Amino acid sequence: MSDNAKSTDASNATQAAPRGRVTVVGxxxxxxxxxxxxxxxPGETLAGHTFAQVPGGKGGNQAVAAAxxxxxxxMIGCVGQDANGATLRASLEAEGIDCxxxxxxxxxxxxVALIIVDDASQNAIVIVAGSNAEVTPASIDAQEAMLARADVIVCQLETPPETVRAALAAGRRLGRTTILNPAPAANALPGDWFALIDYLIPNELEAATLxxxxxxxxxxxxxxxxxLKARGARNVVITLGGQGVFALLDGDVDGKHLPSPKVDAVDTTAAGDTFIGGFAAELARGSAVADAIAFGQRAAAIAVTREGAQPSIPHRAEVTA
Known part of the structure; x- marks a missing residue:
C-alpha cells in the first residue's frame, strides 16, 4: 500500500471515529x-527568565483540551470588546470550537491571569475576572438548546457561582452528564450542588478546601x-499532580489510586485542565469511566512536558500513539 493510501485510510478512520459533544461553561x-x-x-522583586502572553482561562483551556x-x-462564556477578547475568540474558532x-x-x-512559573515547574496565579463576571444564569437559559445537544457539560468556578449552579441544574434537568472542576475553591460548595454533579474533579488543594x-x-x-461523595456527588476524582488521581466512582466501595505516567515536568500550568478536557471528551465518546480517566492522565502527562497553558495541550493522535 502506498504512503498516500495509508494516509487516506488514517484520515478516514479519524473522521469515522465517534465524536461526542462537550459544552463548556466557563x-x-x-x-x-x-x-x-x-x-x-511578599514584597520581593525577582528577575524573570521569560515572558509570554497566551490564551487561557480554565473554561478556555478545558474547551481547547476537549476539542x-x-x-x-x-463554549458558553464572555470576552471583552478589546484586543484580548478578539484574540481569545479567534483562538477558539481556530480549534473548531463553536463560539x-x-x-x-x-x-x-x-x-486576565497573572502567572509566575518557577524552575521547579510550580506556579502561582492571580486572576482578574473582567468579562467572565458577565456570564449569568440568563446566559445559561438562553443556551438551553446548546446544552440539550451536549453529551457532557463542564463547569468550573471562574464564573459567578449562581451561573455555575444554573448550568449544573440545566444539565441535570436535560439528562446530560455534568462535570464540575471546583477551581478556584475558596469555600465549601453549597450543599444543594452535590446532587447536580456527576463528576466532581478537584485537585488536592481544592479537595482540602472543600x-x-x-x-x-x-x-x-x-x-x-x-x-465529598457522602454529600451527594455521584463520582469523585481527586487529581494529585505527580501522584496520579484517586477515583471514587459510583458503586465502588473503596475507590482506587491510579498513578500517573512518569515524565520530566517543565510547566504544570493547565495540566488539570488537560485532564478534564480529555476525560470529558472520552466520556462524551462513550468510553468507560476508567478508560476516560487513563486517557486524561496520559494527555496531562504530555502537557506538563511543555510550557504554557493552551500551547501545551496535546492532540488526540499524540495521546493514542
Whole structure:
C-alpha cells in the first residue's frame, strides 16, 4: 500500500471515529506568564527568565483540551470588546470550537491571569475576572438548546457561582452528564450542588478546601473523596499532580489510586485542565469511566512536558500513539 493510501485510510478512520459533544461553561482569560527561578516572597522583586502572553482561562483551556482530544465542543462564556477578547475568540474558532454562545461585554475588559512559573515547574496565579463576571444564569437559559445537544457539560468556578449552579441544574434537568472542576475553591460548595454533579474533579488543594482535610497522600485523598461523595456527588476524582488521581466512582466501595505516567515536568500550568478536557471528551465518546480517566492522565502527562497553558495541550493522535 502506498504512503498516500495509508494516509487516506488514517484520515478516514479519524473522521469515522465517534465524536461526542462537550459544552463548556466557563472562563476565558489572557494569560500573562513570567518564568522565574522561584516564586517571589511578599514584597520581593525577582528577575524573570521569560515572558509570554497566551490564551487561557480554565473554561478556555478545558474547551481547547476537549476539542484537541476528540470532542465536538461548544463554549458558553464572555470576552471583552478589546484586543484580548478578539484574540481569545479567534483562538477558539481556530480549534473548531463553536463560539455562537460566546458573548462580548460592552463594559468589562477581557479577564486576565497573572502567572509566575518557577524552575521547579510550580506556579502561582492571580486572576482578574473582567468579562467572565458577565456570564449569568440568563446566559445559561438562553443556551438551553446548546446544552440539550451536549453529551457532557463542564463547569468550573471562574464564573459567578449562581451561573455555575444554573448550568449544573440545566444539565441535570436535560439528562446530560455534568462535570464540575471546583477551581478556584475558596469555600465549601453549597450543599444543594452535590446532587447536580456527576463528576466532581478537584485537585488536592481544592479537595482540602472543600472538606477541611489536609491532603498530601493518596490515603488522604481517599478520606476526602468519601467525605465529598457522602454529600451527594455521584463520582469523585481527586487529581494529585505527580501522584496520579484517586477515583471514587459510583458503586465502588473503596475507590482506587491510579498513578500517573512518569515524565520530566517543565510547566504544570493547565495540566488539570488537560485532564478534564480529555476525560470529558472520552466520556462524551462513550468510553468507560476508567478508560476516560487513563486517557486524561496520559494527555496531562504530555502537557506538563511543555510550557504554557493552551500551547501545551496535546492532540488526540499524540495521546493514542
Amino acid at each position: 472562563s476565558l482569560n489572557m494569560d500573562l506568564v513570567a518564568r522565574a527561578p522561584r516564586l517571589p516572597m 484537541r482530544l476528540g470532542a465536538q465542543v461548544a 455562537a454562545a460566546l458573548a462580548t461585554s460592552e463594559h468589562a475588559p477581557t479577564g 472538606t477541611g482535610m489536609a491532603i498530601a497522600t493518596p490515603d488522604d485523598a481517599r478520606r476526602a473523596a468519601h467525605a
